[in-house]
Amino acid sequence: MPKPVPDLRTSTVTLDVTRIPNLQSLRESAEKNWNIRRIQSFFPSLEELFKFETIRTPYQFGIRLKKSIQTIGGSDTVYVDGVEISVHRKTTMILPAFQLMRGEFGTSGLPCEKETAPEEFRRIQSPHNAAYVGALASIILSESECIHFPLVFGTFSGIAVKHSIDISDDYEELSERPWFLPNLGHFFDLKLRALPAITLGEETTLVAEELSAPSHTTSDGESDTASLDMDTEEHEIDSVSTSYVFAVHTCSSDGSDHEEGVGFQEEDEQFAEAIFHDVPVQTTVMQKCEGTLYELFKNNVESFKRVAWIAQVVFALTFAQRTFGFVHNDLHVNNVMYVSTAREYLYYNVGGKQYRVPTYGYVLKIIDFDRSTFSVKLPGMRDARFFMSNQFDQEEEAGGQYNIEPFYNPKYAQIKPNASFDLVRLATSLFWDCFPLGPLCNEYSADPLFRILMQWTTLPDGTSILFRDLATKDTHERYEGFHLYKAITRYCKSTAVPRTQVEKLGTPYLFMEKIPSGETCLVVEN
Known part of the structure; x- marks a missing residue:
């Protein structure tokens, strides 16, 4: 009897490195337009x-891209093939923000205590650094030519003159740490905006008054209030969820704190930013998308459209899992985006079966791969190289979700990446916004999207990963915060594997005719 094909597997792909001929001019333009100095295309994962x-001089080399930056036109435009295009830059700090705020790494690029120097070096040089893993995943998925991942035009390591992270969710907790005030103005600055109840968008010096702490003098004679950034200069704001950056294990951004009967609520206003200066970052220049799946579903209530868009995500994950053994590991409604398209249909071939899925005007794009796990196998390689974000280290924010090398702890059982994780995670982030009256509402029972989400969140024993106890009509969250991630990993082994969901979700889209001339087809081997 033949062995079953694993859900996560790796196909041989072609990638190569090349010398970046215009690196010096890109460096000058990046410093001028991006406020990032000394950019280079080399990063440790390439080794x-x-x-x-x-x-x-390896820093002059990077992965050869089908479409790469010729020149930088501005803060959000580049020239590719002689055409100026709008882009989005995803910029991630290479060193962890929390430790930088605590002063554990000193001043980046300068000597520090011998106790901390090895740790800083280890993080910067690790091929599993989340910033590098996200950049590499972006490249391989872009170069695969699957349209459900944004095109990448370049990725660079460099030193950001100024880099900001939104800490609004964790500001109250962080501001109570004993090191927060003493380190303010030394290792980070702070920008506060007045909350909407005060004056929407107004920036104000709230730190000293809110914390009821005396101002103290820094080494250069300036008071702490000087560390409050009061200007309006535009700078990059890291969009990563600070609930994980600062190891406050919550899922507040995914809709798990829901108000029953109310769907698609407005997101909380950002009001607090931590600002870092001269820090190492990885910036990836990619195709600009128009909005999130959250916005698309909010503005389009027709179930047949929503199901077709979810089908795009299922086919995309099927391709990525069968080509790179890829698991996103944080797929929620804001990590799926869209771009407009004039194409009426998208075509897929999975295991010899053809599918035609209507676009209803939009192509879905999956983004944000800093927590992904995947493998890359190049021609001539005996074994694929496995990449896993250091966020899964036992001591880091996602520690405990998986337990495998390079972060294996022999004290615990092995836990491998779960092929069902992404669709289950997406379902948990979608459910309450789409179906605010809850899982027991009879009027939802005929909705195909409702049935899909309920199926994906139902465990083999008939209970739900999302709801506490449907048998007793208890629809509260069964698992909160990061416990949900660990529960999905352990218990949803075959609940929502994308390849098997193609058979169930794809039936209405089966296409027996010849694909029209000029149309492309995404092929996924069985």
Whole structure:
């Protein structure tokens, strides 16, 4: 009897490195337009795939892209193939923000205590650094030519003159830490905006008054209030969820704190930013999307449209899992985006069966891969190289979700990446917004999207990963915060594997005719 094909597997793909001929001009433009100095295309993950021993200046080399930046036109535009296009830059700090705020790494680029120097070096050089893993995943998915991942035009390491992270969710907790005030103005600055109840959008010096703490003098004679950034200069704001950056394990951004009967609520206003200066970052320049799946569903209530858009996500994940053994590991409504399209249908071929899915004007794009797990196998490689974000280290924010190398702890059982994780996670983030009256509302029972989400969140024993106890009509969250992530990993082994969902979700889209001339088809081997 033949062995079953694993749900997560790796196909051989072609990638190569090349010298970046216009690196010096890109460096000058990046410093001027992006406020990032000394950019380079090389980052440590590349050494897992390519040999650099004979290359004297590896920082001048990067992955060869089908479409790469010629020149930088501005803060959000680049020239590719002679055409200026709008782009989005995802910029991630290479060193963890929480430790930087605590002063554990000193001043980046300068000598520090011998106790902390090895840790800083280890993080910067690790091929599993979340910033590098996210950049590499973006590249391989872009180069695969699957349209459900944004095109990437370049990714660079560099030193950000100024980089901000939204800490609104965790501001109250952080501001009570004993190191917060003493380190303010030394290792980070702070920008506060008045909450809507005061004056929407107004920036105000709230720190000293809110914390009821005396101002103290820094080494250069300036008071702490000088560390409050009061200007209106535009700078990059890291969009990563600070609930994980600062190890406050919540899922507040995913809709788990719902008000029953109310769907698609307005998101909370950002009011607090931590600002860092001269910090190492990884910035990936990619295709600009128009909005999130959350916005698309909010503005389109027709179930047949929503199901077709979810089908795009299912086919995309099927391709990524069968090509790179890819699991996103944080797929929620704001990590799926869309772009407008004139194409009426998208075509897929999975295991020899053809499917035609209506677009209803939009192509879905999956983004944000800093927590992804995947493998890359190049021609001539005996074994694929596995990449896993250091956020899964036992001591980091996602520690405990998985337990495998390179972050294996022999004290605990092995836990491998779960092929069902992404669709279950997406379902938990979608449910209450789409169906605010809850799972027991009879009027939803005929809705195909409702049935899909309920199926994906139902465990083999008939209970739900999302709801506490439907048998007793208890629809409260069964698992809160990061416990939900760990529960999905452990208990939803075959609940929502994308490849098997193609068979169930894809039946209405089966297409027996010849694909029209000029149309492309995404092929996924069985």
